[in-house]
Amino acid sequence: MTSYVLAHDVGTGGNKASIVDVNGKVLASTEAVYPVLYPKPGWAEQDPNEHWWQAICTTSQRVLKSSKVNPAEITAITFSTQMMGTIPVDKDGNPLMNCMIWMDTRAAKQNKGIISNPIRMLRMLRITGGIPSGKDIIGKIVWLKEETPQIYEATHKFLDCKDYLVHKCTGEYVASWDTANLTWFMNTRKGKNEWSQTILNWIDLDEDRLPRLAPSTEIIGNLSSEAARELGLTTSTLVVNGSGDMTAAAVGSGAVREKEVHVYGGSSGWVGAHVSERKTDIFTYTGSIRSAIPGKFFLLAEQESAGACLKHLREHWHCDLCLNVRDIASPACSDCYSGDRNPFSSLDSIAERAPAGSEGLLFAPWMFGERSPIDDHNVRGGYFNLSLAHEKTHMTRAVLEGVALHTRWMMDGIEKRKMLGKVSKVNMIGGCANSNVWTQIYSDVLNKTVCRMTNPLVAGTIGVSMVAFVGLGEISDFEKAADRIQVERVFEPDPMNVDIYDNLFENLKEYYKRNKGLWKKMNAH
Secondary structure, three states: OOOEEEEEEEOOOEEEEEEEOOOOOEEEEEEEEOOOEOOOOOOOEEOHHHHHHHHHHHHHHHHHHHHOOOHHHEEEEEEEEOOOOEEEEOOOOOEOOOEEOOOOOOOHHHHHHHOOOHHHHHHHHHHHOOOOOOOOHHHHHHHHHHHOHHHHHHOOEEEOHHHHHHHHHHOOOEEEHHHHHOOOOEEOOOOOOEEOHHHHHHOOOOHHHOOEEEOOOOEEEEOOHHHHHHHOOOOOOEEEOOEEHHHHHHHHOOOOOOOOEEEEEOOOEEEEEEEOOOOOEOOOOEEEEEOOOOOOEEEEEEEOOOHHHHHHHHHHHHHHHOOOOOOOOOOOOOOOOOOOOOHHHHHHHHHOOOOOOHHHOEEEOOEOEEOOOOOEOOOOOEEEOOOOOOOHHHHHHHHHHHHHHHHHHHHHHHOOOOOOOOOOEEEEEOHHHHOHHHHHHHHHHHOOEEEEEOOHHHHHHHHHHHHHHHHHOOOOOHHHHHOOOOEEEEEOOOHHHHHHHHHHHHHHHHHHHHHHHHHHHHHOO
16 A cells, blocks of 8 residues: 655744655645744744644645545654744643743843853763753743743643644654754763753753653654544554654755755755764854754754745835835735735845845844854844835845855854865755745855755655655665655856855854944843
8 A cells, every 4th residue: 555654844934734655755735824922022932732733633634635645545644843942741741831932032041041150061062062042942941940930840741842742643752862952951972862861950850851762763653543533644643753843854955965965944044964973163053963864963053034034024014115005915016916926926026136236235134033153142134234226126135145145154164174164065945945036046145056956845844754754664764765855956156146245245244243232232131
């Protein structure tokens, strides 16, 4: 019987569900969106049931119907999820509060305090391969203890997003090595993969309040009868542990061999590569976490806002720039309406009318703080050098360029001699790769060949499906899995644009250096 994997990519803005076969072919995909809640400055939350689980149930039933696949043919279900979320749950697995997602900075003080002792910081770096920034899980658990002791005391387990969903499906509490790595209390030294009792003692956290650790490929069990009913599947469907969104997309990029590099451009962005040895550079906040591939590490530099910058432009500024109605689906707005009701393709057509460099207009894409190569949750984005001569074409293109310029800044850290060295080619995935204009800008800014992968928007579900098929034994190894993921188009850098972007890149770094103190003064809380 033909077998398929139902893969869910549970992101910040919504959930994508795909049915994927063993050859990496996507039979059908669908999506459901949900909001991020911002109850207080610096807080960012989502409801695990109302937002994630309901979206997963809806999209599972919808994608089964559209694909016409018999539920009995779904061999396994698995998840690729947003990482660095914190959900305290009771003994029945019910959330005691909304999830503090990766964007939440309320525990910045606690995370800073954990590494304020230089000896502890160095010891943590040696044990985990990294140290926490303002948004990480270890500080959020300390915050719960200090600010909401009643919730802390009632907590049976502290879970991340994927841990919660695996529990909803099986009743088991399990975390994958990659997501657990980003708690910053897991020992990730080669051959370890265990909670660090040393670090847990620092924050007085009992190990039994954490899920057990397992590789991404592990089969956790069968769907419970309740989960199967809600999802429209059967109890014969297996649940594969799965991975975080970054590590799943890394597999879905096709760049799984040693030091092959990929760029992801979605709401957030990153530059990453699989490596056999853990690598860290504390000066550019570039480090390694456990990969979805057992036995390997995933070296990455992370960018907090990529496609989110363009989304913000579309939702809040764009039709004002057109001096027309804000309803971008309205034919009355000719610049914003493309006929196919895809406003992002319309933004492409606007951006490509501006020259490379946007006539000296620079956009800083730091819309919600930054992580690499600057760990600064106070920094904010915006236009620099804007004049009356600039038009909406320049303003739109500058956003695309600013995101790519920051990616280049991260690439500088990846290319250090002790990290990867010179990179000549990258694979590209994510929603930003759907734009020919944007992908060409990435190639010009990075001065590298960019290979856009087939189905870049669902690289996460393709990747975590490959993880599942390897775990199920239907694909023997990850290199053979990568051979099933194809390049759709190759972009080469335009030599005419390289010097222009070299100059803008230096200006972007100088802009940050001169203004970081002012951002701290305005945004620290």
